[in-house]
Amino acid sequence: MIRAWVRILAVAGMVGSLAGCTSVAYYAESLNGHMNIMAARRDVGKLIDDPSTSPVLRSRLETARSIRQFAIDELALPDNDSYRDYVDVGRDYVTLAVYAVPEFALAPHVWCFAVFGCVPYKGHFSKAAAVAEAAELRRQGFDVHVSGVVAYSTLGWSSDPLLNTMLGDDEAYLAGTVFHELAHQRVYIEGDTPFNEAFAVAVETTGVEKWLGTAGNRAGLRRYEAGRKRQADFLALVARTREELDRIYRSAEPVERKRAAKAAAIERLRERYRSMRDRHWGGYRGYDGWFETPINNAKLAATAVYSDRVPAFLRLFELCSGDYPRFYEAVRRIGSVDRADRVRALETARTCG
Numbered sequence: 052m053i054r055a056w057v058r059i060l061a062v063a064g065m066v067g068s069l070a071g072c073t074s075v076a077y078y079a080e081s082l083n084g085h086m087n088i089m090a091a092r093r094d095v096g097k098l099i100d101d102p103s104t105s106p107v108l109r110s111r112l113e114t115a116r117s118i119r120q121f122a123i124d125e126l127a128l129p130d131n132d133s134y135r136d137y138v139d140v141g142r143d144y145v146t147l148a149v150y151a152v153p154e155f156a157l158a159p160h161v162w163c164f165a166v167f168g169c170v171p172y173k174g175h176f177s178k179a180a181a182v183a184e185a186a187e188l189r190r191q192g193f194d195v196h197v198s199g200v201v202a203y204s205t206l207g208w209s210s211d212p213l214l215n216t217m218l219g220d221d222e223a224y225l226a227g228t229v230f231h232e233l234a235h236q237r238v239y240i241e242g243d244t245p246f247n248e249a250f251a252v253a254v255e256t257t258g259v260e261k262w263l264g265t266a267g268n269r270a271g272l273r274r275y276e277a278g279r280k281r282q283a284d285f286l287a288l289v290a291r292t293r294e295e296l297d298r299i300y301r302s303a304e305p306v307e308r309k310r311a312a313k314a315a316a317i318e319r320l321r322e323r324y325r326s327m328r329d330r331h332w333g334g335y336r337g338y339d340g341w342f343e344t345p346i347n348n349a350k351l352a353a354t355a356v357y358s359d360r361v362p363a364f365l366r367l368f369e370l371c372s373g374d375y376p377r378f379y380e381a382v383r384r385i386g387s388v389d390r391a392d393r394v395r396a397l398e399t400a401r402t403c404g
Contacts, residue, residue, distance in 0.1 A: 084176025144199030
């Protein structure tokens with residue numbers, strides 16, 4: 052299934068330097084939610100040694116601890132206190148991300164925050180606040196999508212803990228989440244979410260493949276590669292529909308015709324998915340939930356944020372011969388280019404240096 056990660060924009064001391072476009076109430080909610088999680092942290096090593104810890108949780112924490120060390124030793128990711136504590140947040144998501152896009156557009160609405168810059172979503176710890184935000188945006192005429200988020204990063208401003216939302220039966224999922232979030236601590240370009248997310252997905256993907264390969268887990272690697280292939284197929288479907296919608300939105304047709312054409316394009320997306328699932332995926336139904344819930348511009352944009360530039364980063368990783376420190380330096384160098392030229396610099400890179 053698709054995963055979405057959102058960077059929750061709250062750290063201690065931030066409230067004193069608010070950006071004018073974000074309310075004091077929102078920062079207070081974010082800060083309170085984050086600090087509640089920080090206060091509930093328990094040391095992973097102590098939990099593993101505690102005889103009262105359930106065998107299932109102990110096993111998963113042991114795996115998480117080995118993944119954390121692998122991230123340092125093999126992926127050159129930060130050696131700090133992040134992901135060395137554990138918190139059970141009592142639900143299957145830690146925050147809710149709200150995305151909003153105009154009815155006849157593809158570019159998402161952005162929110163701007165102190166320190167972190169502007170991003171195409173707004174994260175809420177409070178379900179009530181997320182629901183209220185979504186309702187207000189719909190009232191303003193936006194397409195809105197609200198997504199549960201399993202992990203977040205404070206970009207090294209505080210020690211991010213492991214969460215129950217990150218643990219599950221799929222160890223590759225856990226490894227990918229840890230690698231992804233730590234990648235944001237390694238390189239983060241303010242105000243360029245597509246760049247940051249695609250970079251982190253590249254680290255996640257190559258890191259999981261390396262982790263599974265090093266462990267000799269051939270069956271796990273085959274499952275992971277099959278999952279990546281299905282995800283690539285899914286993203287291609289979404290990209291095709293976004294292209295169709297772009298033509299519709301740019302047309303001079305009246306609003307009602309655009310609305311009908313939009314609905315028809317989304318229905319074609321569902322039909323193509325069902326055909327691909329049944330004819331090429333052997334009936335694999337892992338994406339059914341995504342297609343069975345409402346699809347709109349915001350939902351499509353939320354998917355595109357994390358995927359559009361991943362191939363370019365993977366190509367750059369290959370140009371760097373799989374050397375993570377060189378790759379990070381190359382990404383940082385490209386990230387320092389003026390934003391108007393950044394995508395071109397990434398996509399036309401011919402060497403790592």
